[in-house]
Amino acid sequence: MREHKGIKLALIFTMYGYIILFLLVPLLFIFTKALEQGVAVYLAAILDEEARSAIRLTLLVTAITVPLNTLFGISAAWAITKFDFKGKQLLLSLIELPFAVSPVIAGLMFILFFSPSGVLGTVITDFGLRIIFSVPGIVLATMFVTLPFVARELIPVMEAQGRAEEEAAISLGANGFQMFKRVTLPAIKWGLLYGVILCSARAVGEFGAVSIVSGRIRGMTNTMPLHIEILYNEYQFAAAFAVASLMSLLAVITLFIKVWIEHRTHTSTR
Amino acid sequence: MKKNILPGFGITMGITTLYVSLFVLVPISLLLIKTASLSLDEFITIVTNERVMHAYKVSLTTAFIAAFLNAIFGLLLAWVLVRYRFPGRRIIDGLIDLPFALPTAVAGMTLAALYGPEGWFGQFFQKLGIPIAYTSSGIVIALMFIGLPFVVRMVQPVLENLPKETEEAATSLGASRFQTFHKVIFPEIVPALLAGFSLALARGLGEYGSVVFIAGNMPMKTEVAPLLIMSKLEQFDYAGATAIGVVMLLLSFTFLIIINILQKWHRKHELR
Numbered sequence: 273m274r275e276h277k278g279i280k281l282a283l284i285f286t287m288y289g290y291i292i293l294f295l296l297v298p299l300l301f302i303f304t305k306a307l308e309q310g311v312a313v314y315l316a317a318i319l320d321e322e323a324r325s326a327i328r329l330t331l332l333v334t335a336i337t338v339p340l341n342t343l344f345g346i347s348a349a350w351a352i353t354k355f356d357f358k359g360k361q362l363l364l365s366l367i368e369l370p371f372a373v374s375p376v377i378a379g380l381m382f383i384l385f386f387s388p389s390g391v392l393g394t395v396i397t398d399f400g401l402r403i404i405f406s407v408p409g410i411v412l413a414t415m416f417v418t419l420p421f422v423a424r425e426l427i428p429v430m431e432a433q434g435r436a437e438e439e440a441a442i443s444l445g446a447n448g449f450q451m452f453k454r455v456t457l458p459a460i461k462w463g464l465l466y467g468v469i470l471c472s473a474r475a476v477g478e479f480g481a482v483s484i485v486s487g488r489i490r491g492m493t494n495t496m497p498l499h500i501e502i503l504y505n506e507y508q509f510a511a512a513f514a515v516a517s518l519m520s521l522l523a524v525i526t527l528f529i530k531v532w533i534e535h536r537t538h539t540s541t542r
Numbered sequence: 543m544k545k546n547i548l549p550g551f552g553i554t555m556g557i558t559t560l561y562v563s564l565f566v567l568v569p570i571s572l573l574l575i576k577t578a579s580l581s582l583d584e585f586i587t588i589v590t591n592e593r594v595m596h597a598y599k600v601s602l603t604t605a606f607i608a609a610f611l612n613a614i615f616g617l618l619l620a621w622v623l624v625r626y627r628f629p630g631r632r633i634i635d636g637l638i639d640l641p642f643a644l645p646t647a648v649a650g651m652t653l654a655a656l657y658g659p660e661g662w663f664g665q666f667f668q669k670l671g672i673p674i675a676y677t678s679s680g681i682v683i684a685l686m687f688i689g690l691p692f693v694v695r696m697v698q699p700v701l702e703n704l705p706k707e708t709e710e711a712a713t714s715l716g717a718s719r720f721q722t723f724h725k726v727i728f729p730e731i732v733p734a735l736l737a738g739f740s741l742a743l744a745r746g747l748g749e750y751g752s753v754v755f756i757a758g759n760m761p762m763k764t765e766v767a768p769l770l771i772m773s774k775l776e777q778f779d780y781a782g783a784t785a786i787g788v789v790m791l792l793l794s795f796t797f798l799i800i801i802n803i804l805q806k807w808h809r810k811h812e813l814r
Contacts (some may be wrong), residue, residue: 277720280626283618283621283622283626284622284626284628286618287618287622287623287634288618290615290618290619291619291634291637292665293684294687294690295638295640295641295690296637297655297656297662297663298646298652298656298687299640300647301655301662302648302652303657305655317701322784327733332650343557344557344558344561346554347553347554347555347557347558347561348554348557348558348561348562350550350554350557351551351554351555351558354546354548354551355547355548355555356553357555361698362560363558364561366567367566368717369566369570370565370566371741371744371745372744372748372790372794372795372798373570373748373791373794374748374749374750374768374771374787374790374794375748375750375751375768375788376748376750376768376769376787377748377768377771377791378569378571379775380775380784380787381569381570381573382569382570382770383775383778383780384572384573384576384784385569385572387780389780391572393680400741412565413602415565415725416565416566416569419565419566435546435548439547439548441629442547442548442549443550445727447549448549449591451549452550460786469666470642470643473642473643473644474767475643475747477644477646477647477648478645478750479645479646479647479750479751480646480750480751483750483772484615484772484775487751488658495776496645497645497646497647497648497751498647499648500648501647501651504651504755509655512651513651513652513655516645516647516651516652519644519645519648520644520648523640523643523644523645523648526641526643527636527637527639527640527643528636530636531632531633531635531636539603542735
């Protein structure tokens with residue numbers, strides 16, 4: 273009752289062709305371009321002062337954003353999957369909302385708040401704070417864009433886990449932290465790890481929202497994606513692709529960890 | 543109903559509500575309030591300006607075409623990955639998520655260089671007389687790349703969980719393979735296919751990073767709406783940017799709601 277052999281082969285070859293042309297070649301292209309002018313140019317591009325400051329800023333933003341979004345993700349998933357309350361569906365839609373909003377609009381919203389003519393503009397200038405065209409603005413925009421990732425990965429996992437095991441732990445006298453550490457965490461760890469990885473990948477790579485609130489001050493508010501845009505627009509292609517290759521390497525590692533996690537959860541459920 | 547003895551509802555719900563209000567509800571409301579401060583006439587003048595209308599048109603058509611092509615190829619990829627065994631299956635399954643993991647600016651830059659007149663693919667298309675980079679075809683290519691995983695990841699689990707028995711029953715009752723697919727399998731995957739399509743569409747409408755590099759960004763030709771918002775902001779025209787942004791937001795929400803209704807309707811139809 274299988275398909276005709278010919279159809280099966282045709283479908284498999286179409287898939288190979290599509291994957292090679294659309295995913296594999298672009299990925300190889302990045303590394304080829306990056307090394308086109310030799311290792312010296314590659315290293316110079318990565319070790320350049322502005323590149324290093326961009327890398328530092330990107331790491332800083334990721335280090336603030338991801339833990340906060342993880343805390344939120346765990347809280348939201350706990351409240352949503354372990355309790356019944358009115359408006360759950362609405363809350364779920366609100367958590368997913370940042371996926372439907374263009375990153376450019378996300379950036380715009382924070383401009384409307386914090387720019388000198390914005391709603392909180394006068395308050396902020398009075399206190400001598402800078403949010404827009406500064407690091408806090410970049411962090412806020414990144415937090416909005418990456419908000420759903422951890423919650424989204426955890427909710428189905430916790431839903432499937434049910435409530436019985438945790439209820440047993442509590443009725444046997446465990447406190448909240450013991451229950452979370454011994455019962456909840458072991459069950460959700462892979463989903464949690466995957467959510468954190470996806471969240472980090474997006475935090476590192478966010479471009480549209482960050483590019484609006486950053487002001488692109490070189491050496492100050494330039495993140496890695498903004499840095500490669502500047503290099504590209506200055507026709508420094510080898511340098512642009514060198515920095516891009518670092519981010520692509522991170523993306524490839526992300527995919528490997530994902531495949532590994534999937535393999536683990538697959539074998540452990542069997 | 544028995545009493546829920548699990549701890550932590552207050553604090554987790556508190557954190558969740560606070561976070562969602564601060565980061566989602568308040569900013570979006572502000573966007574709407576800011577728009578309301580424009581008079582209706584001003585609003586209409588901004589959003590029906592010729593250049594703005596063109597940008598909407600470019601965004602809508604390219605996002606639609608890309609989401610449609612993604613639905614077709616996504617279904618094919620999901621089918622092959624679930625149903626067949628072939629060399630490199632695990633690696634390819636992992637690679638599908640590359641567009642989610644790769645920063646959009648990197649994707650945009652790479653595609654622009656690949657499909658540019660001197661790029662590996664661009665040269666070939668140039669000889670055929672079909673330029674890709676800096677045309678709307680380029681935008682479609684970028685959106686196809688970005689949206690590739692949505693349909694695959696939506697359809698894949700549904701295909702995996704499809705009970706073998708129904709298919710076997712159809713075949714043993716004399717249905718051809720095509721009939722089985724058309725009448726038995728396809729109706730089961732329609733909701734997932736629609737969900738993937740709508741996610742790809744919403745993403746495509748708002749996409750910026752991967753598009754700016756390859757689009758060429760010519761006003762009235764290849765300028766997408768998010769880019770127009772960007773250039774309004776660069777001129778400190780916050781009211782203009784907001785008005786265009788709100789229209790975009792409403793468009794995405796409308797599509798998501800329509801798709802949601804279609805899915806519900808489909809499920810009801812199926813249950814009968």
